Amino acid sequence: MQLLNLYNCLPTYVVISALLFSFGVYGLIVRRTVIGMLISAELILAAASTNFLAFNRFLAPDPAIGQVFALFIMAIAAAEAAIAISIMIAVYRNYKSIDADDLVDLQR
Amino acid sequence: MQTIICQPAASPALFSAEGVVGIIFLVTIALMVTGALIAVHAQRLVRAVAGLAVCFTGLAGIYYYLLSPFVAMMQLLIYVGAVSIVIVLGVMLAFPEEAAPADERRTTDVIKHRSALAGPVAASIAGLMFAALSVLGLKTEWQVFPREGEGDMHAIGITLLTTHGMVFELISIVLVMAIIGALVLAQRGRN
Structure with a gap:
């Protein structure tokens, strides 16, 4: 497995998606605002669909199914982003902030 | 190391066409990792969204290398073109400023304590997950099925x-x- 042949090897893509996933988990923990957490969640979803496409390219018998699944993940992620942004705008109208430290009404 | 799946297994020469393709792949990975780092680390959220767009552009290149050009196009259209713009709109409408240390509510003890711990704890958790998933991906004996479509x-x-x-x-x-x-x-x- 040499450096220039990495793009033909399955472990490369598995490691790439693991890297994206761990970036997403790191961002979910350190971010203070809800929009920052949404960005990290998008990274995690992208890691999932990278994994699907990698196994689709190297292992699956029918290489169309993994691509269809990646398209489904994209549609769900787009819907999720739209809903999350509109919830954030509604929250911002009520609290004048989208900092996760301020949205603690249920703790009291 | 016989479990590592490479198709084809031969490594190309540096100055052949396949060698250039390999170099472009490395550049794509670098683009994606840089974008993800900006998306996670930038203090201002607009820069984080721009980093997200860069990361998704690199990811579209990786999808192209995975022999799915249609998904790569959809990645560019939906993620770079739509989702990033929607998040930029959200940042614009709810203008949050993440770096605001002058706020007196944030200097109370509990929250300061939490922020001081959050970075290292998050980094160690993410590093552990990355190591575990990578070892899992490298050590597993994947089973290749014959192609049908x-x-x-x-x-x-x-x-x-x-x-x-x-x-x-x-x-x-x-x-x-x-x-x-x-x-x-x-x-x-x-x-």
């Missing part, structure tokens, strides 16, 4: 509308509900 756009269209037709319709309903729900939610509370 081509996986081109023609096959994707047929699979999307016949085998997975039900899921396709359900996703359409989910998207309509998301549009209506976003409209209702964003309108609530407006005077």
